[in-house]
Amino acid sequence: MTASSPGSADRWRVFRATGHAPAGPPVALPKPPPWRQFQGVVPDSEPDTWDSGAARRLGSNKSLAQLGEAEIDIVNAAILLRRPLLVTGPPGIGKSTLAYLIAREVGLGRVLQWNIVSRTTLRGGLYEYDALGRAQSVAQLAAPRRESAEKAPDPVEPAPLGDFVTLGPVGTALLPTRRPRVLLVDELDKSDIDLPNDLLHVMENGSYDIPELVRGNVAEATVRTDDPGGTTTVHQGRVECAEFPVVVITSNGEREFPAAFRRRCLPLEMQPPGPELLLAIVEGHLRHRPDGVEELVEEFALRLGSGGTHSVDQLLNAAQLITQQGFPKGRQGRALIETLLRDLSKAQ
Structure with missing residues (x-):
């Protein structure tokens, strides 16, 4: 199978499976459907999400497409409709590589990868809260301080609550950005039986809360993200995307997913390469x-x-x-x- 070349018949496509990064500015994406528009506010400055690891996945800038015309159309439909792409096929044929191919060609930066195992929970994909670190920080403040009688103790401010929150790949993908991020949910069929439905609600809403920040009534919190060295500001403990991410979900076919989950995804079955x-x-x-x-x-x-x-x-x-x-x-x-x-x- 070969990648398609630009022409009048495929002008609607933003992805052609060429394997080439854009020579100039990244392709402009059409507006999402009204029912897939979200209200996240894009910050004035966004972090650099250039992905140095993509070359290890894709090699040099050659045509790596193993998709036919129908498969390329499905990928484009998922991007334009802002719907997850459910990619199935035998292990080792390049299902996860498709996410990197999309990110490179459409110019969407670093791929956020969420590797699924049987113990994976949705919360771990959204964020991690270091409760032990927070408790230790509070305990250190409460401990009596040894001070001389001549000098009063200096006031000590507790560490900000955001210091103990780190967003996971799903949580980072749902941050408000001008262009969507690419989220790879790898081998979802290895998950606990409830995870697909739990993930479904977040994918539908395009938002989530961080209860620890909500309960703490934190107006603004600076938290770490899944990008190396990345940070972001969370307002009122809530995150909502501005552009729904390009979600590539892979499955080796080890189990069936619920009908409600499959209804919201576009299916793509990949065949072994020739x-x-x-x-x-x-x-x-x-x-x-x-x-x-x-x-x-x-x-x-x-x-x-x-x-x-x-x-x-x-x-x-x-x-x-x-x-x-x-x-x-x-x-x-x-x-x-x-x-x-x-x-x-x-x-x-």
Whole structure:
């Protein structure tokens, strides 16, 4: 499958799966539907969200699209309608990479990644509150101070409540910004059974409260965000987005989601990449085409098509190894390649 080129038939698209960052200013996004408009107030200055880690995911600026025309249309519909994109398919075929591809091409900065496990809670995705640190801070103020009789103790101000709040990836994605952030919710099917419905309410409302700030009646609190070194100001303990984030939710199909959740998402099923795309991925990451890589790609494509569990990372590792000077070409080298390309669904 190949990415589409601009033309009159796809003028409505903001994403074409080219893998290229914008040469000039990022593409302007159309206004969201009236029912997906939110009231968050964008601050005068916004943090720099340039993502230095995207290159590790995408490699050099090559075409990495494995989406056909219909799939590209679904991605665009999700962006324009401000609806989450539910991406399914076998493990290791690039579902999470799609979020980075969208962020690069549309010019949306650093991807906020929320990795899901069975213990993950919605609150952890929204924010963390260091209750122990806060209690220790208050206890230190309440402890008697040893002062000389000649000098009265200096007044001590408690640490601001916001010092103990850190926004998670979901909470950061819902901050008011001029352009939407990209939020990757990775492997949601591994979550507790209630998490999809809990997440649904936040995705519908585009807002959330931080009860600790609300109860403390804090008019303004400076809190840390999920961006490295990032901070933001939260007013009255409430966060509401101005632009709903581009949400990419991945699933390996280990369980079904509730109908109410699926109704609010746009489904996209990704297929295993073919030899042409695999070769482009290898070239994009290694920045050249190693000798003998075509045979390696053909072999890996056959393994993908024969079932089991394989990841593109395995192919990249193998391709990197065969470029090393002096890498053994005989039985020893073959045994190592077999180990790298093994079926991951098997114990050994």
